[in-house]
Structure formats: C-alpha cells, structure tokens
Amino acid sequence: MANIVRFAVSLDRKLFNRFEEYWKARGYISRSEAIRDLIRDALVEDIQEKNKVVFGTITLIYDHHEKGIGENLTDIQHKYLHVIISSMHVHVDAHHCLEVIAVKGKYNEIKELADKLITLKGVKHGKLVITAITP
Ligand code: NI
Known part of the structure; x- marks a missing residue:
C-alpha cells in the first residue's frame, strides 16, 4: 500500500450530506471509490482538452x-x-x-x-x- 495517498477534503455540511446520499445510492462500496471515479471523469475531460x-x-x-x-x-x-x-x-x-x-x-x-x-x-x-x- 506504499503507493496509496490519503488526503483530507473540507466540505460544506450540505454538500457532504448530498455526496453521502449520492455514492450510497449508486452502490459504491466506499466514499473513496466514488471519489476515485469522479477524479477519473475529470481527467478524461482534461485529456479531451489536450487533444489526445x-x-x-x-x-x-x-x-x-x-x-x-x-x-x-x-x-x-x-x-x-x-x-x-x-x-x-x-x-x-x-x-x-x-x-x-x-x-x-x-x-x-x-x-x-x-x-x-x-x-x-x-x-x-x-x-x-x-x-x-x-x-
Ligand atoms: Ni431502423
């Protein structure tokens, strides 16, 4: 697990509660897995901009x-x-x-x-x- 990075995120309570509902309703096994998917999605958008x-x-x-x-x-x-x-x-x-x-x-x-x-x-x-x- 040496390549795993942990970081803290500060969120407004309402946004946090909404996100809790979101990842649970989607069936993610953890909050981390949901966040990983959101980051991947953002990176795909970034690839588009670079015309890859x-x-x-x-x-x-x-x-x-x-x-x-x-x-x-x-x-x-x-x-x-x-x-x-x-x-x-x-x-x-x-x-x-x-x-x-x-x-x-x-x-x-x-x-x-x-x-x-x-x-x-x-x-x-x-x-x-x-x-x-x-x-
Ligand atoms: Ni047809």
Missing part, C-alpha cells in the same frame, strides 16, 4: 421517415472512416431508429463528427460519450 486519442460512442435516435436522413447519416460517416470503429443499428419502432457508433481518435475530430450527426434534421436526440484509459 480517446474512445467514445455517439448515440442517435432518429425518425427514418425524415427525407434524406439515412443517406445523410451514411454520407457523413463515410467521411470519418478513420475514426469510426463500428456501428450498430436498431429498429426501435415503426418510425424510429437507434444508432450507436463506436469511435476512436483525436477528440476534436470525434466532436466534429458527433456535432454533424446530432444536428441533422430528423435526429431527435443524440449524445457523445467520451472515455479514455485513466490511472
């Missing part, structure tokens, strides 16, 4: 009856072959499709791709989730 290679997913829900939506989604993805690893398509109901695109590359390029897809007419909801390997 990250992994992520772009999730889209769209109405496939929207004119040109299928063609537009495909055209955009073909321009970003270098960052797209894989994609999955699910027919949700009579009108809607779910698409999940796995990506790997520089954050700026991934963000650019996600913005192009998410802002397309017919896309009802879209979200980019970035992840990276943290200590």
Whole structure:
C-alpha cells in the first residue's frame, strides 16, 4: 500500500450530506471509490482538452421517415472512416431508429463528427460519450 495517498477534503455540511446520499445510492462500496471515479471523469475531460486519442460512442435516435436522413447519416460517416470503429443499428419502432457508433481518435475530430450527426434534421436526440484509459 506504499503507493496509496490519503488526503483530507473540507466540505460544506450540505454538500457532504448530498455526496453521502449520492455514492450510497449508486452502490459504491466506499466514499473513496466514488471519489476515485469522479477524479477519473475529470481527467478524461482534461485529456479531451489536450487533444489526445480517446474512445467514445455517439448515440442517435432518429425518425427514418425524415427525407434524406439515412443517406445523410451514411454520407457523413463515410467521411470519418478513420475514426469510426463500428456501428450498430436498431429498429426501435415503426418510425424510429437507434444508432450507436463506436469511435476512436483525436477528440476534436470525434466532436466534429458527433456535432454533424446530432444536428441533422430528423435526429431527435443524440449524445457523445467520451472515455479514455485513466490511472
Ligand atoms: Ni431502423
């Protein structure tokens, strides 16, 4: 345990109580494990800023009856072959499709791709989730 560092954090009582509820409700085994995850999350954000290679997913829900939506989604993805690893398509109901695109590359390029897809007419909801390997 020589590489474990312990540090104290001062918190306002209300913030502390809210955090106690948070980590217990999420099922963390300890406060420390919850804090480690929050720190990792912050570090992933920091990696984005440095434009390092990250992994992520772009999730889209769209109405496939929207004119040109299928063609537009495909055209955009073909321009970003270098960052797209894989994609999955699910027919949700009579009108809607779910698409999940796995990506790997520089954050700026991934963000650019996600913005192009998410802002397309017919896309009802879209979200980019970035992840990276943290200590
Ligand atoms: Ni479909």
